[in-house]
Amino acid sequence: MGKTITRREFIKTSMAGAGLAIAVSLTPCGCRLLSAGEAEREAKAFSPNVWLKIGSDNIVSVIVNKSEMGQGVFTALPMIVADELDADWKQIHAEFAPAADKYKDPAWGRQSTGGSSSVSHMYEPLRKAGASARQMLLAAAAKTWGVPVSECNAKKGTVLHEKTERTLTYGELTVKAAGLAVPQNPPLKDKDLFTYIGTPLPRLDIDAKVNGVARFGIDTQVPGMLYAAIARPHAYGSKAVAFNQDAAMKIKGVRNVVALQTGIAVCAETPDAAWEGTAALKAKWDKGAEPGLDTESLRKRFLADLDREGLSARNDGDAKAALARAAKKVEAVYALPYLSHTTMEPMNCTVRIGPDACELWVPTQNQTGVLALAQKETGLKPGQIRVNTTYLGGGYGRRFETDSVEEALKIAKAVKKPVKLIWKREEDMQHDFYRPANCSQVEGGLDEKGRLVAWAHTIVCPSIFARAFPDRVKDGIDPAAVEGLKNLEYEVPNISVRYVRIDTPVPVGFWRSVGSSHNGFTVESFADEMAHAAGKDPLEFRVNLLKNHPRPRRVLEVAAEKAGWSRPLSGGAEGKGIAQVFSFGTYVAQVAEVSVDREDGIIRVHRVVCAVDCGDVVNPAIITAQMEGGILMGLSAAMKEAIAFKDGGVATSNFDTYPLLRISEAPKIEVHILESGEKLGGIGEPGLPPIAPAVANAVFNAAGIRLRMLPMTPTTVSEAMKKA
Amino acid sequence: MIHLEINGTRHMVDVSPEVPLLWVIREHLKLTGTKYGCGIGLCGSCTVHIDGEARRSCQVPVGDAEGKKIVTIEGIPESHPVKKAWVREQVPQCGYCQSGQIMQAIALLSEDANPSEKKIIDTMEGNLCRCGTYLSIKRAVRSAAKEG
Numbered sequence: 001m002g003k004t005i006t007r008r009e010f011i012k013t014s015m016a017g018a019g020l021a022i023a024v025s026l027t028p029c030g031c032r033l034l035s036a037g038e039a040e041r042e043a044k045a046f047s048p049n050v051w052l053k054i055g056s057d058n059i060v061s062v063i064v065n066k067s068e069m070g071q072g073v074f075t076a077l078p079m080i081v082a083d084e085l086d087a088d089w090k091q092i093h094a095e096f097a098p099a100a101d102k103y104k105d106p107a108w109g110r111q112s113t114g115g116s117s118s119v120s121h122m123y124e125p126l127r128k129a130g131a132s133a134r135q136m137l138l139a140a141a142a143k144t145w146g147v148p149v150s151e152c153n154a155k156k157g158t159v160l161h162e163k164t165e166r167t168l169t170y171g172e173l174t175v176k177a178a179g180l181a182v183p184q185n186p187p188l189k190d191k192d193l194f195t196y197i198g199t200p201l202p203r204l205d206i207d208a209k210v211n212g213v214a215r216f217g218i219d220t221q222v223p224g225m226l227y228a229a230i231a232r233p234h235a236y237g238s239k240a241v242a243f244n245q246d247a248a249m250k251i252k253g254v255r256n257v258v259a260l261q262t263g264i265a266v267c268a269e270t271p272d273a274a275w276e277g278t279a280a281l282k283a284k285w286d287k288g289a290e291p292g293l294d295t296e297s298l299r300k301r302f303l304a305d306l307d308r309e310g311l312s313a314r315n316d317g318d319a320k321a322a323l324a325r326a327a328k329k330v331e332a333v334y335a336l337p338y339l340s341h342t343t344m345e346p347m348n349c350t351v352r353i354g355p356d357a358c359e360l361w362v363p364t365q366n367q368t369g370v371l372a373l374a375q376k377e378t379g380l381k382p383g384q385i386r387v388n389t390t391y392l393g394g395g396y397g398r399r400f401e402t403d404s405v406e407e408a409l410k411i412a413k414a415v416k417k418p419v420k421l422i423w424k425r426e427e428d429m430q431h432d433f434y435r436p437a438n439c440s441q442v443e444g445g446l447d448e449k450g451r452l453v454a455w456a457h458t459i460v461c462p463s464i465f466a467r468a469f470p471d472r473v474k475d476g477i478d479p480a481a482v483e484g485l486k487n488l489e490y491e492v493p494n495i496s497v498r499y500v501r502i503d504t505p506v507p508v509g510f511w512r513s514v515g516s517s518h519n520g521f522t523v524e525s526f527a528d529e530m531a532h533a534a535g536k537d538p539l540e541f542r543v544n545l546l547k548n549h550p551r552p553r554r555v556l557e558v559a560a561e562k563a564g565w566s567r568p569l570s571g572g573a574e575g576k577g578i579a580q581v582f583s584f585g586t587y588v589a590q591v592a593e594v595s596v597d598r599e600d601g602i603i604r605v606h607r608v609v610c611a612v613d614c615g616d617v618v619n620p621a622i623i624t625a626q627m628e629g630g631i632l633m634g635l636s637a638a639m640k641e642a643i644a645f646k647d648g649g650v651a652t653s654n655f656d657t658y659p660l661l662r663i664s665e666a667p668k669i670e671v672h673i674l675e676s677g678e679k680l681g682g683i684g685e686p687g688l689p690p691i692a693p694a695v696a697n698a699v700f701n702a703a704g705i706r707l708r709m710l711p712m713t714p715t716t717v718s719e720a721m722k723k724a
Numbered sequence: 725m726i727h728l729e730i731n732g733t734r735h736m737v738d739v740s741p742e743v744p745l746l747w748v749i750r751e752h753l754k755l756t757g758t759k760y761g762c763g764i765g766l767c768g769s770c771t772v773h774i775d776g777e778a779r780r781s782c783q784v785p786v787g788d789a790e791g792k793k794i795v796t797i798e799g800i801p802e803s804h805p806v807k808k809a810w811v812r813e814q815v816p817q818c819g820y821c822q823s824g825q826i827m828q829a830i831a832l833l834s835e836d837a838n839p840s841e842k843k844i845i846d847t848m849e850g851n852l853c854r855c856g857t858y859l860s861i862k863r864a865v866r867s868a869a870k871e872g
């Protein structure tokens with residue numbers, strides 16, 4: 001965990017002349033830069049968001065208001081500051097921001113991490129903060145030497161006066177610089193002059209992670225803390241009818257039993273005692289809300305709902321009439337399962353509540369949510385609550401939820417001791433907010449020339465937003481459910497998209513790439529089906545539908561060219577498939593090469609070639625890593641993952657029933673980054689959606705079978721082969 | 725009382741012998757570099773060395789570890805060729821699985837200084853990485869073998 005300081009301490013130290021600090025106050029129309037003193041005075045009028053601090057020891061601290069869950073913000077955000085500041089990268093130090101208004105993301109008005117937006121939201125304010133501090137340091141040096149500022153230059157944390165060969169480090173200048181006015185509109189560097197932005201700088205968190213000293217939430221140790229474990233019901237909506245509190249209390253080390261809404265918590269001096277305690281409770285639960293709920297009943301409900309009318313999310317031209325007129329029609333139904341996030345670090349939260357202070361240590365993507373919950377549970381004011389964001393052992397959207405935080409707060413309140421709550425893997429997998437299952441019925445029409453003239457799409461999908469952000473559900477349409485459909489870029493004159501909301505007891509949430517994780521598969525598989533029906537090459541078919549959309553066209557062309565799309569396959573691959581998906585501001589196309597074992601139904605992915613256009617590039621090494629990670633997580637889901645249900649709850653429980661992709665199944669991956677200079681897009685999520693359709697399309701190319709349901713397990717493949 | 729030797733230091737822990745070694749290392753002795761991922765031996769996050777062999781500490785009752793030499797990620801020097809290769813190749817993303825990956829890779833290379841691609845894959849197969857760092861892991865193992 002990075003060393004953190006409270007704002008008060010920070011102001012004190014900087015006012016005492018220990019360092020130069022810049023606060024960036026983000027207003028609706030841009031950002032305003034403030035010195036630490038001004039920030040303190042104006043804190044009410046403006047909410048300063050991001051701090052950079054230079055100490056007399058030359059260390060530049062960048063306080064990162066985004067959660068580091070592997071996507072690299074702990075490096076990428078400091079790089080932006082360091083570049084404009086002309087700092088020495090070796091002297092950059094990143095710190096996690098506590099939860100506070102001033103650290104809210106300006107675009108969202110909340111402090112949280114998601115939507116692959118950290119760099120794009122923070123780019124401009126961080127550049128300005130760096131540039132402004134640099135100007136102040138230059139001015140301070142010029143003043144010290146009595147020379148014009150124009151004769152001074154900044155480089156690697158030092159100001160130079162070439163004529164007289166004099167130098168001063170930033171650390172030596174902080175006191176003087178801190179007394180100067182903060183330039184409001186510092187000139188930003190020309191892109192050509194970037195020294196760090198655009199380069200594959202090593203990540204700042206690697207050493208800690210390689211040496212086992214990076215502190216994740218689950219690693220928190222607080223003096224005097226108890227361990228909390230929770231016995232939970234299997235079925236949704238089920239409540240305890242009986243449990244043996246005495247038996248649990250008899251176990252050595254067990255100190256408390258606390259009944260919660262979500263289960264029965266046992267607190268003990270050691271984690272093993274806490275778990276032994278939950279078992280000793282021998283809790284009996286009622287049958288819950290829907291005891292008959294299982295995988296098959298859910299599947300039937302989703303498919304049956306395809307017949308419902310639903311709501312119109314998009315209506316271009318007249319798809320119905322165009323289909324009636326079409327020379328050729330294709331109709332297909334696709335279905336995708338509920339998926340678990342399965343962060344390798346299970347949910348956990350540590351809480352200490354005192355009479356006038358509360359402290360939390362939590363691997364969260366949602367500091368604003370955690371702070372609000374802590375306020376509600378403790379009745380304390382925001383200033384009395386400290387949220388320490390630790391490293392996150394994976395997030396993927398799961399850690400936007402605050403369910404485990406609420407439990408930990410309630411338990412700590414009840415037992416009046418610091419508490420570390422740890423979920424077991426089984427709890428983590430069975431009490432997730434899943435990627436929604438969904439199914440789509442798509443009809444496409446071609447004219448005599450084989451041109452795609454109609455696309456009618458109905459999707460049945462639960463709503464994530466109805467629970468998470470109800471304000472964003474407009475006219476009953478869940479924005480995630482129609483992601484990639486409402487904004488489908490293929491130039492089809494007649495498009496209709498209908499949304500059927502289905503409500504089941506299964507909670508749903510944001511899962512890496514959200515709606516694009518399923519709609520990417522449906523759309524790009526169907527585009528392939530239409531290309532086949534038109535007798536066209538899948539690449540050419542897509543390119544022809546993107547005449548006025550150069551960015552998706554280009555990623556397709558680059559991926560195809562680098563993959564050798566028009567060349568015969570080699571290395572044992574038997575088929576190739578292509579797909580492109582736009583999500584979170586970024587265009588990604590992938591070509592997958594596969595072979596299919598006719599005997600055992602195993603699909604082997606040999607190679608994936610990926611082209612990505614995320615606009616400007618901050619750190620290409622991180623982009624490549626995120627593309628690889630997205631592809632492998634997407635492949636894991638496409639080939640292996642599905643949550644199963646039984647007796648009213650989740651049947652899947654651990655890696656034996658929910659296998660993840662392993663190293664032997666990881667294909668070769670080549671990533672090509674297109675520097676388009678367009679608006680910055682995200683990188684954490686967009687690598688994921690194209691892989692499932694690219695593989696499914698390659699399987700069709702290899703074996704002539706069209707897999708419309710995920711995951712593409714050996715059983716599904718064998719069954720499809722039999723039918724073919 | 726159970727006597728343990730971890731990273732060359734002797735510890736005495738008051739714990740019943742069937743408690744998994746993992747929790748004793750992490751929570752009783754506060755060596756939190758070793759991670760919990762599944763508790764059933766299927767993810768490899770909890771991998772440590774016991775008498776030089778890579779073992780899933782969630783599957784080892786602490787009583788069985790008495791009298792043996794246990795090494796965790798904290799006991800591997802920063803200058804170890806595998807750790808250096810992990811830094812060179814910038815392997816970690818979220819980092820949570822990486823202690824286990826590194827301990828597994830060290831055990832592999834100490835047994836076979838120049839493992840084949842197949843051997844690398846077979847040996848690392850038990851270590852899950854949800855972030856998808858598998859390709860960097862392969863590169864890092866090869867790089868460590870070369871530089872080692």
Ligand code: FES
Pocket residue numbers: 759760761762763764765766767768769770771780781782783
């Ligand atoms: S925690 Fe031991 S193998 Fe997963």
Ligand code: FES
Pocket residue numbers: 070344393394816817818819820821822852853854855856857
């Ligand atoms: S680096 Fe995140 S699980 Fe491996």
